[in-house]
Amino acid sequence: MKIIRHMRGFLAVMVCAGLVAACAQRQQEDVPQYDTINVVENFVIDENSVPIFPKKAALTTDTAQRFSIELPKRCKVNWDNQTIVSVVPEEPIEMIRLGVGDALPQLQVTDYEFEQLTVKQALDKLLEGTDISVIEDGEVTQTISGSISAGNLADSVELMSKMGRAYYSYDAVNAEIHLDNRAKWMIKMPKNESIIMALLDAMHGADVRNLLVDWQDKTLVFEGNYQTEREVAKIISDIASKKYMIAWDIDIYRVYPRTDNPIIWMNLLPAFGENNIKMSIPGVVGRALVVGPEINTKTLQEFLAQQSNVVLISQGTFVIPNGWQSRFDIGQCSKEDRLETDLVIGATGTYGDYGGKNKIDAKIVLRTSNGELSSFNIPSDVGDNYVIIGIPTHSFVTTPETLISPFAELVVFMSPRIISIVDAAQMPAGSDTALVGDALRAFLSE
Structure with a gap:
């Protein structure tokens, strides 16, 4: 009997287990199936989702900020049609x-004196008994003193405004003189x-x-x-x-040697001849070479291509009045974001007598946000070019380690031009003229 009872209990347990399993399977079948989803940085993404982004501040977009009509004019050099002297x-x-308003009434001013008054106070005193009021749109605090023996109202108001470093405009409809410290x-x-x-x-x-x-x-x-x-x-x-202006056309390259060796710059001498390398000027970093017209962007790149890969980083032009200084921002005209885009080339230059001969006397300074990198004082003839070599690319690396070769370097090619400004009566049809041939030789011999 005990055996039979045990068998019945075992069968009962098996039946219950089967019922539980069946219920569990039915419950699983009743559970709705969901698609797999990915969670990436708090964004839930699946094939049917719409991207949700955090709100950005109301600032001009980067590409719109960089838009400039000037850039195509500044960042392009036609090396095939360059003129070293133009008139x-x-x-x-x-x-x-702008914004001077209407003409003031034709009133006369005689024997008027003012002492330690603001421009508004002086004008209020002058215009007593008229229907003209004075309104200060901007803060004009400087006091003035003086006297006007005789003159018209317009000249008197102009005089007192200038004395107080203010600007006025007149509204005839409302009979109001408006004063401001800006214009x-x-x-x-x-x-x-x-x-x-x-x-x-x-x-x-x-x-x-x-x-x-x-x-x-x-x-x-x-x-x-x-x-x-x-x-x-x-x-x-x-x-x-000014009767002259100096312009520089510029190419900036990054040079990668093809081997684990630096560029052999001494090879320039046999490649172009000693007569085409006129001067070598050392800087704190790098060296500036004054070269003849035989060394230009095309021939320089051909020379470099024998030893290295050459990448044009930036190109452009800038102009200064004779004796002034200006700068060329490499990043403004760079082909893409690179390490060297922080570099600025500053130039001061004068064209004129240099030891009895007309020369371009220039100072070229290379700067980054960390300060001056190097500088060169370069006297040159019209038609000469500059090649700045030996600036390590690692000068612009900001991390302890880099994948860039320690022998990679920056090369700057600069070609100065002279712009001569003459009386329009001496110009044919008042147009710009490029000097070539005998006309150029005559200009250089003056």
Whole structure:
């Protein structure tokens, strides 16, 4: 009987187990099936999902920020059609203040004195008994003192405004004189783009910002205060007084030796002849070579290709009035983001008498955000070129280790040009002229 009871108990357990298994299977079949999902940095992604991104600040996008009409003009050199000397007609550069409003009434001022008054106080006192009111749109705090024996109202208001470093405009409808410490001007620029670039670079150097350039009309609009006006007026006066400008066309290369050896620069001598290597100028880092016209971008790249791979990093041009200084930002005209894009090439140059002979006397400075890397004082004849060699690419590496070969280096090719500014009456049809042949020889012999 015990055996039979045990068998019954065993059968009961087996039946219960089967029922439980069946229930479990049915429950699994009833559970809905879900697709597999991936979670990547808190974003749930599957084939039907829509990407969700965090909100960005309302800032101009990088590509729109870098947009510039100037870049194609600055960052392109036509090496096949380069002229070392060109003559351009002299053109006036005008600066006109905008927003002056209506003409003031034809009133006369006699025997008027003012002592330690602001411009507004002096004008309020002058205009007592008239229906003209004075409104300060900007803070004009400087006090003025003086007297006007006789003159019209417009000249008197202009005089007192200048004394207080203020600007006025007149609203005839409301009979209001508005005073401000800032104003807006338009510059009518010459037609020659090289001179325009020199003017723009000079204004950037004077920290004049937010320049609005209309390349079609050749006009420039800027805003500033009394100090800004003085600086820009001085720039225009200096540029107008110059008879020469110096331009540099530039190529910047990174050179990778094909072997674990540096570039053998001494091979330049047998390759081009000693007469084409005119001067060697050492710097703190690197060396500047003054070379003849036989060594140009094409022949230099052919020479380098025998020992290395050559990559053009940046190309462009910049112009300075004679005796001034300017800069070329490699990153502004770089083909892509590279280590060297932090580099700036500064130049100061003068064309004129140098020991009894007309030469270009230049100082070329290489700078990064960490300071000056090297500099070279380079006297050269018109038609000569510069080749700066021996600047290690590792000078621009910011990490302890790099995959870049220790023998990779930066090579800078610079070709100076002279722009001669002459009276428009001496120019055929007032057009720009490139000097070649006998005309060039005559210019260089002057």
